[in-house]
Amino acid sequence: MTSPVGAAPAQEDLADDAVQAYIYGYPLVLMKTTERSSTNVTAPDSANIRAPINQFAKAADVPGPDQKSVVSPNVDTLYTPAWLDLSAEPVVLHIPDTDGRYYLMPILSAWTNVIDSVGKRTTGTQAGDYAITGPDWDGRLPAGVKEIKSPTNTAWILGRTQLNGPSDLSAVQSLVSKYDVRPLSAYGDKSYKPPQGRVDPNVPSTPPKNVVQQMDAQDFFSALAAAMAANPPARADAPMVAKLARLGIHPGQKVDLDAIPPDTAKALERAVPEGQRQIQAAVANVGKDINGWRVATDLGTYGTNYTLRAATDWQGLGANLPQDAIYPINFVDGTGQQLSGANQYVIHFPPGKTPPANAFWSVTMYNPDGFLVPNSINRYAVGHTAEPTANADGSVDLYVQRDAPAADKKANWLPAPSGQFNVMLRLYWPQQSVIDGTWTPPAITKAQ
Incomplete structure (x- = not known):
């Protein structure tokens, strides 16, 4: 049902518009909330990977199972994030010669689209x-x-x-120390020292995703309106911006639910739980189901597919372009049964069919909460940091199980917990066969 032009929207239209507004605005509100949390320090903090605005936060090491700040962390690379404020002037990113080493510096807009990607590719x-x-x-x-x-x-x-195992750490740390961001006005100034950051005691210490989920309608839509003032919507978003205006949401203006029609205020209040429900439901549809893996090859830029954008950010903020990285994830074996440490599994790659990546690939183990799994050999992934051994015919078998396999198979062992788990296959700079689907990951099968 659609209201005549110029008429007040019908109740069902109003409710739907409000939910769409929530889904549309969720990525921007989450980004700004994450920025506030990640930059709320006086100086770069390598342990928690935080830094003031317009400075790099440089991780000193890859995470271990005791670190819970990032869901589904990788152990293949050192992270170097930087939040930029471009309102006063441009910021210059300097990359040293990496001497052939793979690196990736995707730059995302406030709406979580990848603007550009600097890196080896x-x-x-x-x-x-x-x-x-x-x-x-x-x-x-x-x-x-x-x-x-x-x-x-x-x-x-x-x-x-890229980090090629523990012995490579010092070399990567040395390289990363030369990465630099600074205002354009300080470009070429060898005496430049970044200003000290500021700590706002009002910034919550809880994870940004939780902060956003706990916002009521007034707080959420006011945060959206405030963020839109400095981060204008795309031209293609004009119909949605008009819809926001009809709901009383205008860039740079605080939303006051008491000052708008009661039916509109009620629709916005109801949109918060319903919008969250729809986003969470859409997560299950991100990507395609291929041999039990969820494989997404259309992330990083979203156009007007606001639901895909919100679901992607709900699942994990900062998705890459498929040309840079694809992360199939798997929760089930080839028969559709939940992966469990009560069983032993094999991932079998036929000869010449290991994951086709121009940079590298890995398979990482996670518990149901998305964190690394403690194990007796401190191995959290198999791939380029723990090189698997090929069989005589050139095929490769990865052994996914709780207890160690036979000695001749131990190089290919991915330790699992006793309970449920999931695994993620990472392909950095995947070949076209991955993107177009002519190569697919094999099903995870129970060992015979």
């Missing part, structure tokens, strides 16, 4: 300088500095640098 491994400029900036850059135009004043660099 796109820009090679030579040194480079990149100015990330805001939507209103119009100026000249120094020679040799490439512009990356951001449609929003908030941008997020979610950097990763």
Whole structure:
């Protein structure tokens, strides 16, 4: 049912519009909430991977099973995130020569779209300088500095640098220490020191996702309106922006539920739980079900598919372009039964059919909460950091089980917990056969 032009929207239209507004705004509110939490420090904190605005947070090591700050963490790379505020001036990203080492620096807008991706795939491994400029900036850059135009004043660099096992850590730390972001006005200034950050005691210490989920309608839609002022919607979002305006949500203006029609206020209040329900339900439909794996090859940019964008961010903020990384995840064996440490499993890759990645691949073990699993050999993934041994015919078998297999199979053992678990296959710089679906991951089968 659609209301005539100029008429007040019918109740069912009003309810649907409010839910759509929640789904549309969820990524932006989550990004700004995450930014507040991640930058609420006076100086970079490598342990918790936080840093003030316009500074890199540089992880000193990969996470272990005792670290619970990030869901589904990887043990293949060192993280180097940076939150940028482009409202005053551009920020210059400097990458040193990585000497052939794979790295990835995707740059996301406030709406969680990947704006551009600096890294071995796109820009090679030579040194480079990149100015990330805001939507209103119009100026000249120094020679040799490439512009990356951001449609929003908030941008997020979610950097990763390949780590080839524990013995490689010091080399990666040395390289990462040379990564730099700074305001354009400080470009080339060897004496530049980033300003001290500021701690706001009002920023919650709880995970940002939980903070957003606990927001009531007034807080959520006010946060959305505030964030939209500096982070304008895309042109394609014009119909949604008009819908927001009809609901009393305007960029830069606080939403006051007491000052709008009661039926609109009620629709916005009801939209919070219903919007969350619809987003959570949509998570199960992200990607395709292939041999028990959920494989998504259409993330990173979303256009007007607001539900896919929100579901992706609900599941894990900061999805990459498929050309940079694809992360199939699996909760079940080949018969559809939940993976459990009560069983022993094999992932069998036929000869020449190991995951086709131009950079590298790995399979990581997680418990039901998405955290790494403690085990006797401190191995959390099998792949490039724990190289599996091929069979005589060139095939590769990974042994996914709680107890250690025979000695000749131990190099291919991915330790599992006693209870339920899930595994994630990571392909960095996947080949086209992964993206177009001509290569598919094999089912996880129970050992005979």
